[in-house]
Amino acid sequence: MSVDSVANQPQAKAITGPGEPSTPAFGANLPPWPQVDFAEFGEVEIKPVSRIQKLTGAFLSRNWLTIPHVTHHDDADITALESYRKARNEANTAVKLTPLVFLLRAVVRALQEFPQFNASLDGDGKNIVLKKYFHIGVAVDTRFGLLVPVLRDCDKKSVEELAFELAAISQKAREKGLSMAEMSGGCFSISSLGGFGGTGFTPIVNAPEVAILGVTKARLAAAPGDDGGVSWRKLLPLSLSYDHRVINGADAARFAAFIGTVLADPQTLAG
Template identity: 70%
Template sequence: MSADVPVSAGNAKPTAAAQPPTTFGSDLPVWPQVDFSEFGEVESRPLSRVQKLTAQYMSRNWVMIPHVTHQDDADITALEHQRKARNAAGEAVKLTLLPYLIKAVVEALKAFPQFNASLDGSGKNLVLKKYFHIGVAVDTRFGLLVPVLRDCDRKSVAELAAELQAISLKARDKGLSMAEMSGGCFTISSLGSFGGTGFTPIVNAPEVAILGVTRTQEKPRRGADDGIDWRQVLPLSLSYDHRVINGADAARFTARLAELLGTVEALEG
């Protein structure tokens, strides 16, 4: 039999030379071991504990989840006007864009419950969640941490802003417990303060999707009488598990997100 002809499990006969199945990726070439000092001056720094854990989890998620990233834009001109007006009026806690994003994500999850779900350990059943716990990636001196804000559907923008400020400060100053980073339904990763026009966030298993946002941009739109109307546009990058979500689902989800972010009344409270 030719070596390039597959043999189905149904007709294959065991032989003494048969080998047990290998673990996925175990047949890859070993990581190159290089003495970089041969080429010039170097300095070696050990990874932090958080960086090591993050590397392990992200490697697992990238290899085991078939990722696709869908890009879209949201016109947040009216939202930004309202947000800045509320801050100018003396909000107890400064409102950033993130609490509004959390509110919009929750409403989109309600409309598309397959995004508020996880595959079980067997990979054969989809567990649909009836609660709305949202993780928010925070850049800290320890590494990237993702605190989870619970029951976001029951909280106002102001309440989410206060909770987000408190948990982010704790994450940066003291770190977080595993309990404070567990139980999330969906994660938001914002790079708006750093810049960028889009990226590919890695799904935070066992979640099935993650939203990445970058810096708001001023973009021209056709206005009245064919004039130029400058709008504030937020880039959206939605990565999703293609085993659970297809491209049409992702397009509908981000379209609904954009609609919500463009309708201030839908996010107030």
């Protein structure tokens, strides 16, 4: 599907069943957006909204309005992971392993353990489609706007293979943009703000997926040491947003805790 075809899809219509009165489309009765001449209050500059921003904004608005979002927050101890990752990078300078590639592998393990997260509601919401493949979308900040390339068959790739693929597709997204094919077919998405900061946020589920994982900047935290002193641990904040029609709070807590458990044992994620 091309960007043009997505942009030209028909707008939501009234919902009508046999013998039932017409029901306005969701959001149809919202008040209009306020029209303000901001120049009355001071100097302004007008910049057009980019085409990608228009498309992304429309999809995000739909997802936010129609999906009952809940966000679960947790911390993952990545002290051992950071030591292991840095040692791997020193031993092999050909590819840079970022925390994100280990997180990709951890998410796959979690999706295998909790298949309700690797699912979608079908078009009429009557069935849940459980997927047997593991294609993960990764949000990339570009000059065109937010793009989400999908890395396919992440369960079959090593962290080195994922690192190469992620670096290549991210570079293409920033320099040239991506086709709809390269952003389609995802099972689950990751949005990482670790390079910028923050302590947590509420990522919006990327329909028809049912969950998305947000991560922010890792921080040091004091913990009791085995010798009775203080042990400094590196903690990665996790923000898991999910569709409450498919996933409940206990599931989300177990899913996030499981990711923390597997990240704490990085050698099992290397692949």
